[in-house]
Amino acid sequence: MGRLTKYVLNHLSRPTVQRIAGVVIPAAGLFMRGRRVECPVCGKRFRKFFSYGYVSSRSGALCPHCMSLERHRLLWLWLERKTDFFSAPYRLLHIAPEHCFLRPFERLFGEKYVTADLESPLAKVKLDVQQMPFDECEFDVVICNHILEHVEDDRKALSEIFRVMRHSGWGILLSPVDYGLEVSYEDPTKTTPEERREAFGQPDHLRIFGRDYADRLSSAGFIVEEIRATDFLSADEITRFGIATDRIHFVRKL
Ligand SMILES: [Zn+2]
Structure with a gap:
């Protein structure tokens, strides 16, 4: 860069x-x-x-x-081909909304689309994902991408996401995962941006998730499915749509 x-x-x-x-x-x-x-x-x-x-x-x-x-394009294709996301009247909570999804989701869900973030002016609700001002089971679908590596207590955030999701609801919880790492790496003694950059690769990251990422999601109560691009896209499509090695973490609440 x-x-x-x-x-x-x-x-x-x-x-x-x-x-x-x-x-x-x-x-x-x-x-x-x-x-x-x-x-x-x-x-x-x-x-x-x-x-x-x-x-x-x-x-x-x-x-x-x-x-x-790459991950947004992968997620879009998966939502389009493998879910009823684009046709069901879902009440959607989108935490830390990505710029590229804002307009299309707004068009799809209108008033039922709730965006939330700690600081982004793009979001309608200002909140801390570790303590959300929503009722239990308020949302059909929750999307929360690249946030869990930033928060102090990712388990608390996950239990909050689980709480506000309705039964039979589902969600997408993407985070950067280092698949070379067996267990996620955290160290609460690293508190300055410099220390965190050194330890976790970015000044605002508090951990590096490893291969136990899906287990951490399960611990919150979710049924977790890990989806790869090759599960539903051809090699030509992977090239044409510019997809990398990201995986989708699809979670469901029974
Ligand atoms: Zn585009």
Whole structure:
């Protein structure tokens, strides 16, 4: 990643970065005209996706139009092909809403779409995921991506997500997982941004999830299913849609 990008990510707040990116990236996308890759989220085609990544730059990662990443495109395709997400009148809680999903989800669910975040101005409700101001069983579907590695107590956050989800409801809980690690790595003595960057790879990360990630989700009471791109996409589609090795963690509450 370029020095300028790293400086911006380290020194500006997430909402500010999102606002700047929302103007700069689509403008730069004009130089990516072509048809080789396709973003299922916004439906646009390009010569290639932009490179992007905090720790190291990944080629073919970022959609020049809606700013979806590999995991967002994977999730979109899975929701479209394997669930009734796009046709059911769900009441949806979307924690830390991703920019690329906001408009399409708003169009789909209208008033039943609740966005929530600790700081993002994109979200309707300001909250801490470890203590949410919602009633038990209030939501049919909960989406919470790349948050559990940021919170002090991920078990508390998971029990809250479980509480606000209705019975027979379901959710998507994506987090970065290091599959080379057997057990998730945490160390509460690492408290400064520098220490956390050194230990967990990012100044705002509090842990690195390992292969026990799915078990941690199960411990909260969920039935967990781990889905890979190859489970439902062809090799050609994986290339065309710019999908990486991310897995989807699909959870259900009985
Ligand atoms: Zn897109």
